[in-house]
Amino acid sequence: MNKLLGRRLGKIRHRVVVMSGKGGVGKTTVAVNLAIALSATGRSVGILDADVHGPNIPKMLGLNGRGPVMGEHGPIPVTTSGNIKVMSMAFMLPDDDTPVVWRGPVKHTVFKQFLSEVDWGELDYLIVDLPPGTGDEPLSIAQLLGEPLWAVVVTTPQDVALLDSRKSVVFGRTLNMSVLGMVENMSGLTCPHCGERIDLFKTGGGERSSRDLHVPFLGAIPLDPKVVTGGDQGIPICIAAPDSPTASAFLSLALRVQEAIENPSGG
Ligand SMILES: Nc1ncnc2c1ncn2[C@@H]1O[C@H](COP(=O)(O)OP(=O)(O)OP(=O)(O)O)[C@@H](O)[C@H]1O
Ligand SMILES: [Mg+2]
Known part of the structure; x- marks a missing residue:
């Protein structure tokens, strides 16, 4: 690890990757x-968008059109109104339609710059949003971030998603990540008209797979149209509707993650 990277990472207490074998499951x-x-519980948080081909973090946080400015100690990440520091390839592109056409080694170099040159400052948590799969990006990120590297694996309940997400758990272990467990997203929908629960993509698969793979089940997040509108408008549901059952499910997930990382013995 080079000196600058070591110095930057030395100020970041906990590093957590969010990954999945399948695309579009809600990473x-x-x-x-x-x-x-996590930020609502008083932790200082940064997000590294490690999906260079589909960098969606700025859009989902309403940061489109912004970009890092040069500071005394390097580029300063873009900061949300809630004080979350964000770095993404999207800030570097001239417009939303420009694709990034890079092979793995170039991406590795960019991640290295994002981590070593960007002035993240002191952080309790750096959350890394990965693209789907078990390819170049998670390998680079794991190599650059070192250990311990915590991992949250997102899945949806249907078999085709589980098949791929189970691979992510094994992949994480292979790379010596500390796998915190699986989250089942898009788990059941409450009909807005009659209140009946509809299990559109089935339910329970995440919990079953967690048991099979001997990792904790971190919880279920319901399918909720407000998540889609919140994502598209750049106001995530935990801000737009903090009292909704879906936001509560995200808060429970955050508390579980926090407890596992900050109090690993459970004592
Ligand atoms: N619980 C949910 N309820 C309803 N919609 C959801 C939920 N979770 C995610 N979505 C929607 O599904 C779409 C895909 O979500 P998202 O972009 O987070 O997935 P992803 O796994 O990051 O995708 P990719 O693999 O392309 O990076 C988005 O439009 C998002 O708003
Ligand atoms: Mg994504």
Whole structure:
């Protein structure tokens, strides 16, 4: 690890990656709401958007059009109104439609710069939002961040998602990550008209897989149209509707993550 990277990481107490084997299961949604919920409990939080091909963090946090400014000790991350520090490839692109066409080694170099040159300052948590799968990005991030590196694996309840997310748990272990457990997102929908629960993508698969793989089950997040509108408008549900059952589910997830990291013996 180079000196500058070591110095920057030395000021970041806990590093947590959010990953999944499958795309579109809600990693970015979990990453932003987890960050907001951790911040609400008084922790200082940063988010590194490690999805260079589909960097959605700025959009979901309403930070489009912003960018880091140069400070005395390096580029200063963009900060949300809730004081969450954010760095993303999206800040570097001329517009939303420009694709990033890079092979793995180039991405590794950019992650290294994002981590070593950006002035993150003192943080309790750095949340890293990964692209789907078990490829270049998680490998680079794990190598750069070192250990301990905590991991939250997001899945949805249907078998095709579980099949891939289970691989993420094993992948995390293979890379010596400390796997905190699995979250089942899009787990059941409450009909806004009659209040009946509809298990659109089935339910319970995340909990079953957690048991099979001997990792904790971190909780279920319901399917909620307010999550979609919140994400599209850049006001995540934990800010837009903090008293909703879905925001409460994210808060419970954050508390479970926090407890596991800050009080590992459970005492
Ligand atoms: N619990 C939920 N209820 C309703 N919609 C959700 C929920 N979680 C995520 N979504 C929506 O699903 C879509 C995909 O979510 P998101 O971008 O967080 O997934 P992802 O796993 O990060 O995707 P990718 O693999 O492309 O990075 C978004 O429109 C988001 O608003
Ligand atoms: Mg994403």
